[in-house]
Amino acid sequence: MQKQLHTITLLVLMLVFTTVAVMAAASVEVTEVEQGNIKIIETVTGTVKADKNVNVPAEIGGVAKQVKVEIGDQVAKGEVLIVLNQEKLLVQQKQAEAALESARANYDQLKNGATQEELDRAEASYQQAKSTLENAKTNLKLVEELYNDKTSLEQQLTSAESQMANAEQQLASARQSLNQAQVNFNQAKKDYERMEYLFSESVVTEKDYDAAESQYKNAESALNTAKITVEQAEISYQAAKRSYQLTKDTYDNPTQLKQQLENARSQVKNAEAGLDSAKANLAEVKRGAREEQLRAALAQVRQAEANLEQVKLNLADTTITSPISGVISAVNIEEGELVSAGQSVVNVVNLNHVYVQLDVTASTVARLVKGEQVKVDVETMNDSLSGEISNISPAADPQTKNYLVKVKLANPALKIKAGMFADVALIKGSAQNAVIVPIEAVLDLDSAHPYLYLLKDNKAVKQKIEIGITNSDEVEVSSGVDVGDQVIIKGQNRIDSGVEVKVINR
Known part of the structure; x- marks a missing residue:
């Protein structure tokens, strides 16, 4: 019996020691939740292309008499590259x-003795004289009708007055429309500027920003149209006003109308005499x-x-010159060689600026902005360079379904050569002043319910979180933790919520 009691006592002691060992505090490492900026960077490899790459053709065929350049030569725009034989062309x-x-x-x-110029002048004078006579007769007929028919003149005066009133009304309406268009434009501009700021702060969606921008452009177009309408209405009104005043003066002063009749008759006689003179002159010149x-x-x-x-x-084309300033990258002929018209004889590249040509996916191109600065690492160069996104294709390549993007680089020392490979760091997304934790702190990151452990009173506390932007090093936490919280970054896989832990990195 005593032996059994002794055995039971030993088992109890072993159980107690085991429990104590299990309950000993786990060792963890912690860090403090920080506030900062986070970016999603995608590195895309592209090929360096020359800013300008020109295959210089021969405009005409011939034998190459002189080849004045070699590969690697610097040339200026207009500098002579190749001279073709000119002897046959000089004979021609x-x-x-x-x-x-x-x-x-x-x-x-x-x-x-009669030059073509004299013939042309005589013919032109004759045609002008005919036109002058026709216009004078038409004017005389009109004045006679006005002089003989007072009623017609009254109708013209009434019509001119009505036209002036209509033009004045249209001018007033156009001005009112202009005022309203100005008000609409001012409001649209204010809304667009506000939306632009909110979009830059990621407060509103791109769709909302695009809608505000479209409304602003439509308002601007409407304002310009209203201004043009006012200008046209003003011109129409002034013309109607002058027509009315002229008709009224004629109606109020019959003596003036009679004088106009006499003048019109005199103009017809003068035009008839002028036509006879022009006709005789033309016949004389044509002899x-x-x-x-x-x-x-x-x-x-x-x-x-x-x-x-x-x-x-053709003689000028025998001297082939460089269309741009740059460096000779290829010379395709030798002296004495027969050159065909259209054949490429020299290749000239301008490397003062180069660009990296990239093929990117739709998800990447949607995040890119023309003019954005990006980091570029060119092979054989030790330091990173700053490039600018200069071109973004609006349509995908039908075969690859990727989009062409060009990143422009300054190359004053000409160290970057066409054909080199370059890695470009493209920013696919970013957040400013975000709550950030190390990526190793987050558990079940790819699930619908990610969480982490906070250190509170030397105990691990499980905390569910909502996440935003994630890159290879950090995670943006949109809710669940605050700046300054202590988060466990190592050892969290071996603990449960509420257990006591020992921090070993303080």
Whole structure:
């Protein structure tokens, strides 16, 4: 019996020691919840391209007489690169000059002292005289009708007065619309500026911001349209007012109308005399070579001039110059080699600025902003560079479904070469003044109910949280913890809520 009691006592003691060992405080590490900025960075690898990359073609064919550049040479815009043989073209130039001289001599012989310019002037004077007479007759008829029919003049006065009243009413309405458009624009501008600030602070959605921006642009367009409408209404009103005043003066002063009738008759007589004179002058100028002969001879002169001009252009094209300032990256011909028209002879690149060409997904491109500064790491270079997003394609590549993005880099020392690879750090999302904890502190991060452990009174307290932006190092906590709280970052996988813990990193 005593032996059994002894055995039971030993078992009880072992159980007590085991319990004490289990209840000993677990060791953990903690850190303090901080407030700061957090970013989601996506690194995309792209290829460096030259800002300008020009394949310089030969405009005409020929034999390369001189090749003045080599790969790596710096050239200025307009600098001579290649010179083609010119001997055949110089002979063609002399032939074209002789043909032009012959055509001019033939034309001078046919015109018999009457130049084409004189013929054109005489014809123009005749047509002008005919037009003047027709206008004078039309005016006379109108004045006679006004003079003989007082009722017609009264109707014109009434019509002019009505038109002026309508124009004045339209002007008043246009001004009222302009005032309302100005009020609408001022309010839309105020709303847009407020929405722009709220969007930059991530308070409103992009859809709300786009709606405010669209309303602002529509209001601006409406305001500009209203201004134009007022200007047009003002012009119409002034014209109607002048027409009314002229009609009224004529109606109130019959003597003036009679004088207008006499003047109109006199103008018709003068126009008839002018037409007779212009007709006689035209007949005199046309005597000599027939008009069609002169036109044919003149056409031959113009054809000869065009041929000579084409030869001169071909001669100029034998000197191939650089269209841009840059560096020679390829020379595709040798001296004495036959060059074809359109053949690329030299490649010139401008590397003062380069850009990194990227292919990014739809989710990434939606976050990018033109003009945004990004960090760029170019292979073979030790230090990171600052680049600017200069181009964002509005449409995806139909095959890859990715979007083309260009990041511009300054390259004053020309150390960055086309074809190099570069890593670009793109910001996909960010939050300012956020509550941030280390990512290792959060448990069940990818679940619907993430949580962490807080240190309170030397005990671990389980705390559910809501999270926002997450990157590889940190997590934004939108609710559940406050700045300054102590959060457990190591050892939390071996504890339960409410157990006593021992902090080992203080």
